[in-house]
Amino acid sequence: xxxxxxxxxxxxxxxxxxxxxxxxxxxxxxxxxxxxxxxxxxxxxxxxxxxxxxxxxxxxxxxxxxxxxxxxxxxxxxxxxxxxxxxxxxxxxxxxxxxxxxxxxxxxxxxxxxxxxxxxxxxxxxxxxxxxxxxxxxxxxxxxxxxxxxxxxxxxxxxxxxxxxxxxxxxxxxxxxxxxxxxxxxxxxxxxxxxxxxxxxxxxxxxxxxxxxxxxxxxxxxxxxxxxxxxxxxxxxxxxxxxxxxxxxxxxxxxxxxxxxxxxxxxxxxxxxxxxxxxxxxxxxxxxxxxxxxxxxxxxxxxxxxxxxxxxxxxxxxxxxxxxxxxxxxxxxxxxxxxxxxxxxxxxxxxxxxxxxxxxxxxxxxxxxxxxxxxxxxxxxxxxxxxxxxxxxxxxxxxxxxxxxxxxxxxxxxxxxxxxxxxxxxxxxxxxxxxxxxxxxxxxxxxxxxxxxxxxxxxxxxxxxxxxxxxxxxxxxxxxxxxxxxxxxxxxxxxxxxxxxx
Amino acid sequence: xxxxxxxxxxxxxxxxxxxxxxxxxxxxxxxxxxxxxxxxxxxxxxxxxxxxxxxxxxxxxxxxxxxxxxxxxxxxxxxxxxxxxxxxxxxxxxxxxxxxxxxxxxxxxxxxxxxxxxxxxxxxxxxxxxxxxxxxxxxxxxxxxxxxxxxxxxxxxxxxxxxxxxxxxxxxxxxxxxxxxxxxxxxxxxxxxxxxxxxxxxxxxxxxxxxxxxxxxxxxxxxxxxxxxxxxxxxxxxxxxxxxxxxxxxxxxxxxxxxxxxxxxxxxxxxxxxxxxxxxxxxxxxxxxxxxxxxxxxxxxxxxxxxxxxxxxxxxxxxxxxxxxxxxxxxxxxxxxxxxxxxxxxxxxxxxxxxxxxxxxxxxxxxxxxxxxxxxxxxxxxxxxxxxxxxxxxxxxxxxxxxxxxxxxxxxxxxxxxxxxxxxxxxxxx
Numbered sequence: 006x007x008x009x010x011x012x013x014x015x016x017x018x019x020x021x022x023x024x025x026x027x028x029x030x031x032x033x034x035x036x037x038x039x040x041x042x043x044x045x046x047x048x049x050x051x052x053x054x055x056x057x058x059x060x061x062x063x064x065x066x067x068x069x070x071x072x073x074x075x076x077x078x079x080x081x082x083x084x085x086x087x088x089x090x091x092x093x094x095x096x097x098x099x100x101x102x103x104x105x106x107x108x109x110x111x112x113x114x115x116x117x118x119x120x121x122x123x124x125x126x127x128x129x130x131x132x133x134x135x136x137x138x139x140x141x142x143x144x145x146x147x148x149x150x151x152x153x154x155x156x157x158x159x160x161x162x163x164x165x166x167x168x169x170x171x172x173x174x175x176x177x178x179x180x181x182x183x184x185x186x187x188x189x190x191x192x193x194x195x196x197x198x199x200x201x202x203x204x205x206x207x208x209x210x211x212x213x214x215x216x217x218x219x220x221x222x223x224x225x226x227x228x229x230x231x232x233x234x235x236x237x238x239x240x241x242x243x244x245x246x247x248x249x250x251x252x253x254x255x256x257x258x259x260x261x262x263x264x265x266x267x268x269x270x271x272x273x274x275x276x277x278x279x280x281x282x283x284x285x286x287x288x289x290x291x292x293x294x295x296x297x298x299x300x301x302x303x304x305x306x307x308x309x310x311x312x313x314x315x316x317x318x319x320x321x322x323x324x325x326x327x328x329x330x331x332x333x334x335x336x337x338x339x340x341x342x343x344x345x346x347x348x349x350x351x352x353x354x355x356x357x358x359x360x361x362x363x364x365x366x367x368x369x370x371x372x373x374x375x376x377x378x379x380x381x382x383x384x385x386x387x388x389x390x391x392x393x394x395x396x397x398x399x400x401x402x403x404x405x406x407x408x409x410x411x412x413x414x415x416x417x418x419x420x421x422x423x424x425x426x427x428x429x430x431x432x433x434x435x436x437x438x439x440x441x442x443x444x445x446x447x448x449x450x451x452x453x454x455x456x457x458x459x460x461x462x463x464x465x466x467x468x469x470x471x472x473x474x475x476x477x478x479x480x481x482x483x484x485x486x487x488x489x490x491x492x493x494x495x496x497x498x499x500x501x502x503x504x505x506x507x
Numbered sequence: 508x509x510x511x512x513x514x515x516x517x518x519x520x521x522x523x524x525x526x527x528x529x530x531x532x533x534x535x536x537x538x539x540x541x542x543x544x545x546x547x548x549x550x551x552x553x554x555x556x557x558x559x560x561x562x563x564x565x566x567x568x569x570x571x572x573x574x575x576x577x578x579x580x581x582x583x584x585x586x587x588x589x590x591x592x593x594x595x596x597x598x599x600x601x602x603x604x605x606x607x608x609x610x611x612x613x614x615x616x617x618x619x620x621x622x623x624x625x626x627x628x629x630x631x632x633x634x635x636x637x638x639x640x641x642x643x644x645x646x647x648x649x650x651x652x653x654x655x656x657x658x659x660x661x662x663x664x665x666x667x668x669x670x671x672x673x674x675x676x677x678x679x680x681x682x683x684x685x686x687x688x689x690x691x692x693x694x695x696x697x698x699x700x701x702x703x704x705x706x707x708x709x710x711x712x713x714x715x716x717x718x719x720x721x722x723x724x725x726x727x728x729x730x731x732x733x734x735x736x737x738x739x740x741x742x743x744x745x746x747x748x749x750x751x752x753x754x755x756x757x758x759x760x761x762x763x764x765x766x767x768x769x770x771x772x773x774x775x776x777x778x779x780x781x782x783x784x785x786x787x788x789x790x791x792x793x794x795x796x797x798x799x800x801x802x803x804x805x806x807x808x809x810x811x812x813x814x815x816x817x818x819x820x821x822x823x824x825x826x827x828x829x830x831x832x833x834x835x836x837x838x839x840x841x842x843x844x845x846x847x848x849x850x851x852x853x854x855x856x857x858x859x860x861x862x863x864x865x866x867x868x869x870x871x872x873x874x875x876x877x878x879x880x881x882x883x884x885x886x887x888x889x890x891x892x893x894x895x896x897x898x899x900x901x902x903x904x905x906x907x908x909x910x911x912x913x914x915x916x917x918x919x920x921x922x923x924x925x926x927x928x929x930x931x932x933x934x935x936x937x
Binding site for chain 1 (some may be wrong): 561563640837838840850852853854857858859860861862863864865866867868869870872873874875876877878879880881882
């Protein structure tokens with residue numbers, strides 16, 4: 006009973022109260038708010054490391070976080086590997102390479118003391134969260150709200166809500182650095198097992214300099230009763246954000262995890278290189294949803310975030326991992342959430358909507374590695390390019406020798422909204438088993454003039470018609486998002502495409 | 508001196524070593540000494556691509572680079588049975604890459620000039636070879652260096668040729684290095700059909716480089732049937748570079764039935780509005796055969812259509828690769844481009860790597876691609892067996908139906924019959 010009331014008032018990370026029965030008209034009204042609205046900065050004193058990257062910076066970060074010796078070793082090893090690696094150039098994106106010596110690798114809101122409770126959080130910080138829509142006060146007032154939020158600003162996790170309530174079920178949900186202190190054996194056991202430090206250039210960099218992130222562990226057989234959410238925010242100029250997320254669902258557990266992100270409007274390009282590792286043990290299920298809305302740069306392509314992220318999940322027997330992403334932000338996106346289907350009967354899913362406008366570039370997709378028998382994967386990718394942007398789908402479906410009866414279905418559609426943008430598809434399909442069935446299909450087209458004409462005839466303005474058609478086009482993906490994110494995502498789509506049709 | 512020697516050891520896969528290893532007996536180069544010297548200079552700075560190169564990700568060239576090759580002389584006495592009977596037209600036969608005048612027959616027709624390319628004048632050769640920049644430099648240079656002969660065709664303006672030209676390449680000797688260069692020019696409003704077949708005597712080994720450069724002028728029409736039926740020790744790298752003018756049509760059928768390593772590169776530069784490009788291919792592989800089809804269709808102008816359909820059946824330890832690229836350049840609006848690749852794996856050791864790509868820079872287009880890899884439908888086999896058809900025949904029937912879709916695209920019934928008869932032999936081995 007109480008639940009219903011709560012749903013109607015649910016607070017989303019984007020400061021939108023979502024009423025039931027949100028209509029197209031309301032959507033159109035929301036559309037009027039079209040600028041990037043999270044472009045503010047918060048005036049909070051921060052504790053920073055000097056610019057640059059070397060061994061002593063890594064030792065500095067490690068010391069700051071009061072880390073055990075093994076983690077420092079892990080970082081230094083990663084740093085050594087990173088030094089030997091070169092930046093990948095195969096992606097279909099063009100940008101001036103970041104100067105890795107010109108980045109501040111550690112920046113934390115200056116904390117007077119450790120927060121014991123919500124009341125200890127500084128008012129400026131609370132204000133920031135409020136602006137972003139993560140009003141924990143409000144959430145706390147509404148008993149039974151079902152999102153627990155971990156808020157990461159610049160490099161450190163600021164506050165985590167609903168800890169005790171989750172603890173009752175044995176669920177661990179805390180910042181990464183806290184997990185290192187409190188649950189070192191769990192972190193040690195799982196960290197780096199899905200994304201090894203040697204995996205790629207940015208994963209190695211992240212492993213060397215990561216500052217915080219979220220850690221989540223769902224014990225055997227527990228179904229997490231609320232959605233867990235991490236919220237990332239870059240605040241300081243000149244900094245990079247390097248966070249790590251580790252989600253472990255033990256046998257038979259279930260969790261739905263949300264991730265959101267924003268950054269201030271700045272002329273410089275800031276680097277965000279995260280690593281996300283998901284581990285679904287036997288019969289477990291993890292649903293990971295992202296609404297990515299980093300600052301995309303202005304309409305001339307100045308500024309914006311470089312989003313170079315490594316996300317990967319490992320499925321044991323009968324496990325399922327589902328990635329859902331709505332990518333509307335970032336100047337350059339380079340992101341391939343993947344599933345390693347190691348256990349028999351495991352399932353991997355990838356649902357993505359990627360929207361690029363102005364000078365944005367996105368090279369995104371997924372990897373489905375089928376190792377176990379009877380493994381299944383589904384890929385639905387919808388790309389929308391507008392303005393002078395470039396949107397690429399790059400995916401790999403790999404069926405190994407022993408993956409009997411593996412099944413894959415991929416669909417990658419692209420929608421072109423202007424004559425200066427580009428839409429590209431680069432699927433790799435590798436099959437080494439004769440009992441596997443793989444299907445891939447892709448289409449590229451623009452919104453049909455007949456469709457627009459139909460709407461215009463019925464008194465729907467062109468802009469509204471486009472919004473309607475785009476939302477319909479993305480429906481398959483948006484339906485996979487939790488309710489509070491789905492409406493958000495629809496709105497974000499509309500905002501991102503604002504002014505791209507004429 | 509010592510340092511240079513060790514360097515040479517380290518660069519054992521370098522191309523200058525590869526070239527110098529080749530025995531050039533009775534070599535009559537097609538291209539001028541100057542061009543060849545230049546090619547050699549450029550080649551010695553290059554190395555064979557490895558699987559780290561994106562274009563060669565799934566194809567290893569170790570077999571080619573480690574081989575010892577010779578330019579071979581050889582003869583074939585009787586008229587070769589591989590020719591398609593009843594097909595009226597010029598027949599040109601090349602044995603080990605050299606023109607076999609006694610086996611060839613020129614069918615005179617007004618407005619149609621066909622001859623071995625070594626006989627054409629230098630200016631024509633210069634003008635109609637190396638026409639595109641899309642080809643991989645290395646294999647173009649290699650062909651420049653070793654090419655001895657090939658076929659030159661020029662069809663005069665508005666000549667609708669009634670003949671079907673047959674070009675047969677035959678390998679008779681072991682360790683042969685064969686390099687042919689073909690240049691085809693179809694002038695405005697003209698049309699012709701050409702069958703190019705590649706065969707080899709049993710138990711021969713070879714490395715072949717075939718480059719065919721095709722210029723299709725406005726409103727011209729060209730059909731090429733390519734039949735590749737060599738043996739498991741014959742390695743081939745074949746390239747078709749096509750330039751298309753306004754209102755023109757190219758149809759290319761590629762039938763790969765046998766070959767140790769076959770790489771087909773097709774580059775279609777569509778540079779005239781309202782033109783049509785059709786690429787069709789089948790490949791049936793067994794043993795350790797490897798076939799790699801790389802196609803690129805580059806739509807540079809508006810209002811064009813392209814169709815691509817490639818189907819493959821793989822058994823034993825064979826490997827297949829398909830990489831189709833469709834480019835739609837900026838302002839090339841109203842393009843319809845369709846690409847499809849379907850594969851059937853018959854054995855657990857066979858593998859297929861498919862990479863259909865679209866790169867689109869214009870918005871008013873309809874482009875699609877599809878790729879499937881699977882096996883023969885068990886239920887369909889059951890249906891047939893329940894009706895008294897043996898498992899083997901049921902399987903063959905299903906394969907027939909699967910690749911039949913591609914073969915039926917061919918409108919030349921004589922060529923089609925030949926393909927079906929060749930298929931019958933091949934299917935026995937699958």
